[in-house]
Amino acid sequence: MTSIVAPLLAWPARVSIREVGPRDGLQNEHVMLTTAQKVLLVETLADAGVAMIEAGAFVRRDSVPQMADTEEVFAAITRRPGVMYSAIVPNAVGARRAVLARVDALQVFLSASESHNQSNVNMRVEESLVQAADIAAIVRNAGLRFEAVISVAFGCPFEGDVPLERVMDLAGRLLDMGAEQITFGDTTGMGHPGLVRDLVLAYSARFPRVKPRLHLHSARGAGLANVLMALQLGVDCFDASVGGIGGCPFAPGAPGNICTEDLVHMLHEMGIATGIRLPALIDATRVLERMLGRTVPGQTIKAGVCKHLPPDGGPRGE
Amino acid sequence: MTSIVAPLLAWPARVSIREVGPRDGLQNEHVMLTTAQKVLLVETLADAGVAMIEAGAFVRRDSVPQMADTEEVFAAITRRPGVMYSAIVPNAVGARRAVLARVDALQVFLSASESHNQSNVNMRVEESLVQAADIAAIVRNAGLRFEAVISVAFGCPFEGDVPLERVMDLAGRLLDMGAEQITFGDTTGMGHPGLVRDLVLAYSARFPRVKPRLHLHSARGAGLANVLMALQLGVDCFDASVGGIGGCPFAPGAPGNICTEDLVHMLHEMGIATGIRLPALIDATRVLERMLGRTVPGQTIKAGVCKHLPPDGGPRGE
Numbered sequence: 001m002t003s004i005v006a007p008l009l010a011w012p013a014r015v016s017i018r019e020v021g022p023r024d025g026l027q028n029e030h031v032m033l034t035t036a037q038k039v040l041l042v043e044t045l046a047d048a049g050v051a052m053i054e055a056g057a058f059v060r061r062d063s064v065p066q067m068a069d070t071e072e073v074f075a076a077i078t079r080r081p082g083v084m085y086s087a088i089v090p091n092a093v094g095a096r097r098a099v100l101a102r103v104d105a106l107q108v109f110l111s112a113s114e115s116h117n118q119s120n121v122n123m124r125v126e127e128s129l130v131q132a133a134d135i136a137a138i139v140r141n142a143g144l145r146f147e148a149v150i151s152v153a154f155g156c157p158f159e160g161d162v163p164l165e166r167v168m169d170l171a172g173r174l175l176d177m178g179a180e181q182i183t184f185g186d187t188t189g190m191g192h193p194g195l196v197r198d199l200v201l202a203y204s205a206r207f208p209r210v211k212p213r214l215h216l217h218s219a220r221g222a223g224l225a226n227v228l229m230a231l232q233l234g235v236d237c238f239d240a241s242v243g244g245i246g247g248c249p250f251a252p253g254a255p256g257n258i259c260t261e262d263l264v265h266m267l268h269e270m271g272i273a274t275g276i277r278l279p280a281l282i283d284a285t286r287v288l289e290r291m292l293g294r295t296v297p298g299q300t301i302k303a304g305v306c307k308h309l310p311p312d313g314g315p316r317g318e
Numbered sequence: 319m320t321s322i323v324a325p326l327l328a329w330p331a332r333v334s335i336r337e338v339g340p341r342d343g344l345q346n347e348h349v350m351l352t353t354a355q356k357v358l359l360v361e362t363l364a365d366a367g368v369a370m371i372e373a374g375a376f377v378r379r380d381s382v383p384q385m386a387d388t389e390e391v392f393a394a395i396t397r398r399p400g401v402m403y404s405a406i407v408p409n410a411v412g413a414r415r416a417v418l419a420r421v422d423a424l425q426v427f428l429s430a431s432e433s434h435n436q437s438n439v440n441m442r443v444e445e446s447l448v449q450a451a452d453i454a455a456i457v458r459n460a461g462l463r464f465e466a467v468i469s470v471a472f473g474c475p476f477e478g479d480v481p482l483e484r485v486m487d488l489a490g491r492l493l494d495m496g497a498e499q500i501t502f503g504d505t506t507g508m509g510h511p512g513l514v515r516d517l518v519l520a521y522s523a524r525f526p527r528v529k530p531r532l533h534l535h536s537a538r539g540a541g542l543a544n545v546l547m548a549l550q551l552g553v554d555c556f557d558a559s560v561g562g563i564g565g566c567p568f569a570p571g572a573p574g575n576i577c578t579e580d581l582v583h584m585l586h587e588m589g590i591a592t593g594i595r596l597p598a599l600i601d602a603t604r605v606l607e608r609m610l611g612r613t614v615p616g617q618t619i620k621a622g623v624c625k626h627l628p629p630d631g632g633p634r635g636e
Contacts (some may be wrong), residue, residue: 009515120495137599160625190624192587193546197327219621221536221580222587224543232550253613254621269510269540295571303572305539306508307478 011228014237014273017260018052018213019045021288022073023088024246024257027057027066029292035069037291039076039198044287046080048280050260054239056087058094058101074101081117087148090121091132099138105145106182108132108174112167113156116187120151129173136177148174149183149215153199155190164202171207181213183239186226188248189219189256194230200233213237216258219248223258224266231272238263243285243296259298263284268315269306277313330418330554331545332591335578336370336531337363339606340391341406342575343563345375345384353387355609357394361427362605363560364398366598368484368578372441372557374405376412376419383454392419406467408439410452417456425501426450426492430485431474434505438469447491454495461581467501467533473508482520489525499531504544506566507574511547518551522583531555534576537566541576542584549590556581561603561614577616579603587624595631596623 022042026033033041042055055072055077070087079085086105089095098106110128111117117125132148139146153167173184184199195213203212214235216226227238244259264276285301294303309316331583340360344351351359360373373395374388388405391502397403404423407413416424427437428446428484435443450466457464489500502517512531521530532553562577582594603619613620627634 025351053447090507154628157625167433189621190626192584218539219617220624221577221617222542224540224622225546225584228543228546248621252620255617259539264542265538266510266540270512273500299537299539299573302570303507306473306538307475310506 003290007029009300011231011272012234014236015267016052016238017050017263017274017276018054018086019050019242019260020054020215020239020257021242021245021260023054023057023067025241025243027064028246028249028256029066031292032066032083033291035072035184038069038073041284041288041291042073042077044284046083049276050283051082051084051275052084054087055085058087058089058097071097071101074103087134090128091131092138095135097124097140099142099144103144106135106139107147107149108135109149109151110170111151112153112162112170114160115158116152116156119158132174133177140178145180147181147183147184148179151185151187153184154186155188156194157188164198167194167199168202168206171203175210181211181237183213183215185215186217189217189223190253191216191226192222193225196226196229197233200230200235204233211237215239217248217256218258219254219256226261227258227263242281243288243301244298245288245292245296255297258302261298261300265300265305268309271316273315278309279313329588329590330547330552330553333585334370334555335368335581335592335594336372336404336557337368337560337574338372338533338557338580339376339560339563339578341372341385343559343561345382346564346567346574347384349610350384353390353394354389359602359606359609360391360395362602362625364401366602367594369400369593370402370404372482373403373406376405376407376415384534389415389419392421407453409449410456413456417460421462423465424453424457425465425467426453427467427469427577429469430471430488431477432481433476434470434474437476438622450492451495458496463498464496465499466497469503469505471502472504472513473506475506482516485517486520486524489521491505493525493528499529499555501531501533503533504535507535507541507572509534510540510542511543514544514547515551518548518553519604522551529555531557533557535566535574536576537572537574542580545576545581560599561606561619562616563606563610563614573615577618579616581619583618583623586627589634591633596627597631
């Protein structure tokens, strides 16, 4: 993170994007892709230069049938050098499966509100923290990367506001367990620039040594505005979903995850490097559209890449 | 405008929104509304607290059939006290029609690029400037408000980049004619935060006495990010279109104007007052959806208003 007193008219020169479409996106789609289709999607994304891909979830197969073949996906993908393939896990059982599947990184996920955690993983938050400690030990023994996701960090669809202090306390406990990154999830798109500002400032003041990642949704259109606010405060790690797939489980028809192509388009226009080749990413989205048999919510795929971006698919020069 | 060295983590306390759905939105829709429907839409928007409404265009009726009944719309709407009803005009003929129709404000529109101006109003930019001077005189004699819109100020779909200096020169000439506001139009959604920053800084340095207005599109998802950048630089006047209707004439299926509900939702979340009651605005959007017989691109209407916004429809308290 750059200093928070840095000029806010500027932004980082490079941003790390973790592609979550194969997990968060597909998990919330009605169409079930085959394992072969998922593998093709992951490989196409890696070919486009995406360096971090959340390729599945080690959760109960009966509860989340869309992710039931995560082992098979990890076994089948041809790993591209330099690409980090990750998965999310709610408990130690999932962590052991993930280690066996040879993931590169694991994220434990838990919610900042009791009602969302109960609804999502059927545990109290304290129980999730106990699981997180077990997961951390398993991952450490396996020599892999341990990270954490705090869901509904910007508001809970059941409880409304989530106290910032509660979010920071959870972050502190997960960092104490050795989390190498904390991702703050705006799980149902309740974030806005003021909240992003407050959360990022609070986090960077209290935990200046471990970079945060933001997992933003755009349920009400403000996803990229939230990204901009975070960029101005030096945040350089974001999640996004190819095509903007995933939707919002609490609002049928509303968009969910911010769309990777739209994010990359804005960043490249701003002169920020992502390592992703935009035309190749858009090709991946078209592959996905054919698999899903429908138009995705992302906008760049409809409007086309702006004429003033360079044809090599990289960022605009300054 | 606040000073450009003001803390960029803050924003104006109040924003002026001009609703352009009845003009820019409907002009680019395939469905033709009846005059009675347009009047109902305008009145419903005014009832929701929208204080500026672009209700039509005085252009050639054969070229733009969607706007052919602008005289009838202005004659039929019940004017709400405190609401400014405006229209756009390309030439002196249009201005005379607008004065007879008793508009409150007129915007002359011209493009920052020759090819777009030619395509849009079939004149060279210099010819449009001659018309603008005539319009200014007509409006001044009628005692009305004269304003100007510079289209494709953030990039041209035909020419790509538009030099900032060219945009500033046009602004200067229109201000010399007495324009009381300059609106910078991102007509096809080519703007990004870096460009918004550069344009606003250039304008406010050169013309500090006349507030700019931004007319932003969100063809590639960055519309509200562009709003945020402008807000941080003190810009407090924006155009938006109810439901996000209008699309992009150069990209079928791509969104056009930023959506009024999405804009108001973000502003109210940020504690910024707009004078608009969000639930009533969403009701207006539902009225519009029934008229158009289709779902609009706006996202708040699908995701619903966030639980942490106050029920009276105003901004969040800080």
